[in-house]
Amino acid sequence: MKITFLGHAGVLIESGDIRLACDPWFSDRGAFLSGWHQLPDNSAFAPVLDTATHVYVSHDHQDHFDFAVLAGLPPSVPLIMPNYPLPSWHRLVASLPNPTIILLDDDGVLNLGALRLRLMVSPTPRHQDSALLVEEESTGQVVVNLNDCQVGRDQLGAIAARYPRIDAVLAQFSGATWFPFVYAFPAAERAAAAAQKKLNSMRRWAHYMRGLQPRTAVAFAGPPALLDPTLAPYFRGDSSVFTTPVELQEWLRREQPDLAARCIAPLPGDALDVATAEAIPNAGIREQFGWDRVDEYLLAYAERRGVALERELALYPEQQHDLFDDFAAGFEALFDVAEKACREVDAVVGFEITGAGGGSWLVDFRELRVIRSAEPDEITPDYRFTLASRFLPPILRGELSWEEFFFSFRFRAWRPSIGSYNEALMSILRCSAPDDLAEYLRQVESRSPESSGTFRLDTRHGTFLVADTCPHLGTKLAAQDYAPERDVVVCPQHGWCFEVPTGHCRNGRTQLDMTRIDDDSVNGE
Template sequence: MCHDAAFLFVADGRSVLHGNDARLTAAQARRAKHLAGDRLDVMALQASGASWHPICYEYPAAEMAELSASKRMSKLRSVQRLVRQTAPELAVPFAGPPCFLDAEVARLNWVLDQKDGAFCDPEVATDWLREHLPAQHFDHFKPGDSLDLDTGEIVRDPVSAGFTFADAARDPYLERYAADRAPHIAGVFAENPEPGPGLFDRFAAHFEYLGGLSDYFLRQIAMLVRFEVTGPHGGTWDVRLSPDGVSVGEAAPDARPHYRITTAGRWVESVLSGRMAWEDLLISFRLSLYRDPDVYNDHLVGLLKHANAPALQAVEAYETERDWSERITVEWDGGRYDIPRYCPHAGEDLAVGAIVRDGRVHCLAHNFSFDLATGVCVNARAANLTSRRIG
């Protein structure tokens, strides 16, 4: 029962569900508990998503703060509901916040701010979850800590015990950390040198290859993506992905891109040469993005992420062969609405994995929001929810 690297361990009458760095649905977590004999001794949870949105996007400060707060709370509420559904003996928040040691991305360390950042640290996540689920046992761990599953005793590592995520201690710690890792960071740059001549030709060939992998994905993307590639042999290049295929060329002054992605040529070259995948580049935060309109396109990211025909075919089959017959009723502002039980994006059970707020269904698995009146996804490109008012 694995989803995005979630694992269930059962031995000697004890069970651990390792859900860090995973997006488990409530149904998957409940199934794991059932497989473990209807008891989970420990459930590790991802309390901060590994996401480049909104951090890498070009938003005004006020909008960035609003989006970051929404992202943070959406993730915490998702964890809250997952724990409520499974009731482990001990729930342990993991993940986040990221920190940046290289000067190229050090400006992003504002995400560590405990008040405004999109990613909360384990201490903050544990405190929030304890407040909102007071009957549930929560704790968090640092490197070297140990837990005895039979007694529940936690032994704290004496070195890690002195570490805190508090803002006042952060900057000196990061300076020392960056100095310690400087040779390794330099090694990464050495392994990913500046590109040579012909970068555009290699770039164009790469996207022409991607465009031949799935007609379905091209239909779902149907947009112009502009790449601003900085450094030697870079340029501003437009990639038009449409049902008719893919075309790549120099950016046209009068063309309006839906996505704009800016990054250094050395990282583009690393993707083209196979040293890293597009997802590695995105999650490295070594790029900036802009959307117009500001609507997420999951299929564009999926094409870059998977980049092979069998995986794309599997996604297509899942999205086109789902059973929409099972439906539920939700209420908002005195009205009752009939909606499918499962999210049209990735199949989260909306009966337990969603909230209704401001006339919208908010799926907590991936933060997709659907307008109840129209069924339209308002913050991403996704299939219509097919909602209808029944009372």
Template sequence: MQVTSVGHAGFRIDTRAGSILCDPWVNPAYFGSWFPFPDNSGLDWAALGDVDYLYVSHLHKDHFDPDTLRTYVNKDATVLLPDYPVPDLRRALEELGFYRFFETTDSVRHDISGPKGELGVMIIALRAPADGPIGDSGLVVDDGETVAFNMNDARPVDLDVLAADFGHIDVHMLQFSGAIWYPMVYDMPARAKEAFGIQKRQRQMDRCRQYIAQVGATWVVPSAGPPCFLDTELRHLNDDHGDPANIFPDQMVFLDQMRRHGHDRGMLMMPGSTADLTGSQLNSLTHPLPDAEVEAIFTTGKADYIAAYAERMAPVLAAEKAGWAPAEGEPLLEPLRARFEPIMLQSDQICDGIGYPVELRLGRETVVIDFPKRVVREPIPDEKFRYGFEIAPELVRTVLRDAEPDWVNTIFLSTRFTAWRVGGYNEYLYTFFKCLTDERVAYADGWFAEAHDDSASITMDGYEFQRRCPHLKADLSKFGVVEGKTLTCNLHGWQWNLETGRCLTTKGHELRSRVL
């Protein structure tokens, strides 16, 4: 097996049974804030994209790069599709021209017989609202000789399936660096921000080492980060100036930590590096540059490398910013009301979980998302808030223009905003901002409802049945329609026989129901 880094969380895995391209990302993400580090734009993407299989772990833009997928990746490739409850990833890939899909079952090994041989694969799909934009995943590949586990930035709960279905893992690729906006964007005293940064930097590397210990692979490749910030106003976020509170340490930092904890089989890979393995035997590790130059990119020459990188990418960043909506325009209150209020009316669990009005400062305008009352409104004089955000209006106008379903995957990961809060992190609040479609919010609200109560029932037209749709947990009191003895969930058109509970749309997904 040959494992080639194509940058960030991206790898090309070449086996005797075919080649797999994983998470190819080249173009800047999150309003031009994130670039791959080191630079991977000079790779031969036409050759890298000529593969038998494609795996995209989830829809975060540092994993799902539509321009690269559209331009370079073979559309005849079979997509190894994670088992997600909401079909957004499949739809996005279909829009780019992909049409061959192998639908996996979560955490189940599949032995795929292709024209070049048999390949064992498993995708561990994470499906809680906190996982990516409704989903994140890791891929296991077994070519009969070598087993690779590309965990990227997923956080699996149960890894016992690895040993049960694959035995020993030979090479393990996983995230070690930060991929969040906390604590940098928070309005808090500098000393507190530094303390939280130091704590987060260490905790994320500790978590990575715990995963390494659980998996027990022979070789470990730190990947899926860090991002590189090339915009002048964000350049300070790079870990190139000896800041112990920086949450974006690079591969060399983590490899050193691994060695200090007794693990000396970490591999440094940059875009274009290739590891050739036979089982757990590393036959060779080659880089596109001399070893000393590779090491300098991550150490003594890092600041200069980023400065030169920024100069090369200045036209790319300028083009990105030119595509944003203008900062000035009509007041944002009505567009935000039209966007948010229908979602709030479908999300009792989420709105009640947030529990307070949230302030949005948008340039000269302030808008309040009143979650308890399910309305978007103007602020009341002297009103106080537990949660608030200050966001440049051009960013908000852009996501509204583009009907973006996920502010987390656009505005928040850009770090181009300021936040404040009283008290701890509110998962419900950020879940709301990543679930701005009927499908997403129905699933997420149902997830939270089931976490607290799995027995809620409703009555309708002479029947009593479970409140939450067995498909995507939609609230059937809002989406259910009864005609005769048939229940239809209008979110996706799925149907059930209310006398028997049998799903009329697909196998399984029985409904708990009875005749009154």
């Protein structure tokens, strides 16, 4: 097999007559209201896609699901995608003009020539993402493309058991979310939270590589370029979560030198000969770009993309009418389909909608009501989001979820502290279409009770039975996640910390169940 890197999470995997493109992202519109752009510019490699025989798309985020690119593929090119349950996913897929779309379920298998593809879906309903396991049966070569799918410890074990020898693992290494830099925390707290988030992202990447032990460990799928001048400071500021390959390599050399020796961070046009593990650099891209001169590059890149960026933002004009009724109707529809889940938010959320048609509005999840705030101090919100009214209509029309809008970074936010993250609120906003929210809750409720359990944890405070599922996004926990020097259980996915012996979470408004036990009470365990 041969892998050619197309930029961000895009790759072309070649085997015989099969040329499988994965997550190709080339649009000059970027993604998420033009908040994100490819780094470096990969437009010169878009013609590679003309030779693809098949295309795999991992999930619906716009830096993976490039609608314009997918819709422009020849009719003869099949699209391979996960069969996610959310109705919005099926609406998105159905809107493509492509005649052949192959939907695979979790652990579904598809044979393409000498390649055997196996799909793996993220284990929690809160994350609609997938990974692709690619085996060349004639040679036994195996490539695991995790992109930014966050897989659990059990899934890593299953991959390692199925493929004793793995040639390459491709995984995201950089942060990609809006926390903490959009929040009005004190500067020092923002900087500390960002540094921890960078560290968590690198640790997660290393956790995958240690679990799968590939010959070549590939760091890719980020960071994005923030070319809009209003967003650019987020990329390099003290509160940036965007790890560069230089930072990753420096950390690996200090902490895990064996991984540093096997790690590559390819640029667009680079290739990997899977049989020999030889990395083949593209000289042309290196003449244009280097991480040691990224600031200079971004200034010139922003100038080149300026017209495309302005064209994209012009699609969201200033509003001519009051948006409150539509805003209220959107949340009332969520109350109707998910009263219990909405009440579990247990908060009043303020929305400051600036510009024509906006106002100060409150969503009261305790009383299930949406109200105009006549006086700024009439009701004090527990959380607050501030955004321009021009971006609200596509959210209200269901063309853009609240989560997709948040990925644009075109908003500001406030909450009482870094540790007051509200997962119940974010679950509602992730599934902001009523039918999506209803389906998501069905998925959560249908999870087998056997999928959640406990593990035994011996600490200086005594012995505990601890819930083995992180309440943040459902990652499996185990005794090895205990950090005795800090007296916390640390989630291997996002670094959330749960204090021993209370189970108190330092990162969000939640708790991990911990029950003190006597040795005799666990049937000799």
